[in-house]
Amino acid sequence: MSISDDPFDLGREPDESPSERPGVPVRADAPYLRALNDKQREAVEAMDGPVLVLAGAGTGKTRVLTTRLAHILATRRAWPGQILAVTFTNKAAREMRERIGALIGGVVEGMQWLGTFHSLGAKILRRHAELVGLKSNFTILDTDDQIRLIKQVMQAENIDEKRWPARVFAAILDRWKNRGWSPEKVPASEAEGFARGRGIEIYKLYQQRLKTLNAADFGDLLLENLRLFQDHPDVLADYQRRFVYMLVDEYQDTNVAQYLWLRLLAQGHKNICCVGDDDQSIYGWRGAEVDNILRFEKDFPGAKVIRLEQNYRSTPEILGVASGLISANAGRLGKTLWTEADKGEPVTVMGAWDSETEARLVGDEIEALQSKGRKLAEIAILVRASFQMREFEERFLTLGINYRVIGGPRFYERMEVRDALAYLRVIYQEDDDLAFERIFNKPKRGLGDKALLTLQTTARSQGTSLMGAARSLSATDELPAKARTVLAQLVQSFDRWRTAAASLNHVDLAEMVLDESGLTDMWQNDRSPDAPSRLENLKELVRSMEDFETLAGFLEHVSLVMEATEEAGDNDKVTLMTLHAAKGLEFPIVFLPGWEEGLFPSQRTMDENGIAGLEEERRLAYVGLTRAKEKAFILFVANRRTHGSWQSAIPSRFIDELPESMIERRMDEHSGFSTFGTGSRFDGQESFTSAYESPGWRRARAAGGFDPRRPVTIDENAELVATSDPRVASYAIGERVFHDKFGYGRVRRVDGNKLTVEFDTTGEKRVIDSFVKRA
DNA sequence: GTCCTAAATTTTTTT
């Protein structure tokens, strides 16, 4: 086999040593290199040995990553199949694939090792599944399955679920796995807190159950890789040889398990390039260790560290405000972002009376921007927590502003979709008891807890799966005749579907299963108002399967990606999402609402992680600000509703940390603040500050000795709250009303301030009277 | 075994 002239030739053995492919000198004026600045270029051309690129927000990180990949390929230092490129999210992986594709064309198809940690971990695990006690078609459990399984284990161990909830243990287990701890490695001190120190025991039993179910959870995708590499050095050596170059995106977000995985794999060629920004580390709650980035030079001796500090995204004002904010953090590697961009507008800080007003202000501002010719697609609203989205949605519906929510409730998590998927999972992998359990009486077949218990006992005594137990039980008389018949029918159906799966394509199979299982009928006969949309979702599920070659591929996608394929049509819409979801994106105009103590920074994070938690929140604020290219708005309110009751709030400490010279403070005149202050913001700087000194807030501070971390519920404000909520006269039964979200409807029942309304489109709902208007 | 009512829980962020 001779080396082809085409540097992107795919027909190469991936195991060739790099020496067989001498690098081809690339002209210094190669177009893709010319487009880079000096630092970026240095990062692209530093090919040998470990490299750490500290890339500040907006400094062209993705461009460096993709160009570096293209450069490796163009200089023939490695074939596409010899490059491991790993990202944190599916979105990032997709984007990288697209951008490399744009740079080098179809060769990107050969990059079979570009993906998220989890998808690559799963890929490797499937290849060697038998070495860790799994079969290659193992199921990947999601959090829901995981909790159900933990619950079962704990039940069998007679652990009081009330006292020690399974979901709590799931979180602990997740943390352990993120740290790379197998049951033997969990320090005893860690396990003391849960179920009188029986945590490790539960962990072990849980892992045993996973093996019998032929399943792995998210953490296992990496942990089992580590075990595989440790127990089978030959397998590890193979991958070490294979991955000539390694690239890691968002390195600051890696957890210990991922770090160990990378370190093992990098020992071969040692050509590992990690790109990250310690100031954008926002996943500590999920096990990310900023330490990984801080100790890079220690772990990879001789590492070259390159800093990217020229920002191409934002105005000097936005950059200045963001830098000023983040400088309040202590543990940083330290970078100074600079820009050549022209002076822009200051960052606007706005206060509002309550969250409803906040949404109104943003809505008004958006309409103003629109009339200035800005597109809705240029605007994003980034919130700390998804519950904040509701009020914006309602406001936008009223104003007729188109919007899109990123990361809302996920398609594959809907009940009806999960049920359908469970059928497919059982067909594909018969030992998937969790899926079997989910649907063995869905639609209702007259099988219940008793039948399940018998199945489980039989399965355990025979050492088989529930399906196996069902099979043998249909031949004995342990179950009542009726249940036995029904069960036998179910087993028969699955046998039939499995046979069909061999010859039928997976889309037709899914249609057949939906039809014959009775799931479709079940929803067709359902009279509840959301039944039609559930049916529609099932259709959509079948449609989405068409994008995949095989059932296996589809199921893998569902468990690893969890998001439906994006809807077509790039309409002009405002984007509404969480700050976490916004990382890596940019928008000309960004709104950052909800900057109040307790919400942002989040009380819970501070309670759980103290100063470290606070610093992570601050980084989150930094991420939010640096998403903006031209203009950023920060908002806070004096009153926010949590769990139904109004709570007064004080502005986030982050607002005090913004450099005064680059911000503009603006009060909403109808917010109620203006009545406290000496005047509106428009005649001077100090009036705003005096709003902080308003009687309400002064009392708020006095009340709790001013603990800024804990918003105080102030009774003195009660009457003010009441005035913001004008009493609406009660409605009469039969009256026509209008609701922002549900549209027109007719009042059916009145319960104090709660109305039962039959909405024309969405059916009967219970709503609060102040949420509807007379039609 | 199914259906209804009462109570508990939720609001962080996600592979």
Add this chain to the structure above:
DNA sequence: AATTTAGGAC
């Protein structure tokens, strides 16, 4: 406030 879960009645 709204949704999910548990328990009890039928």
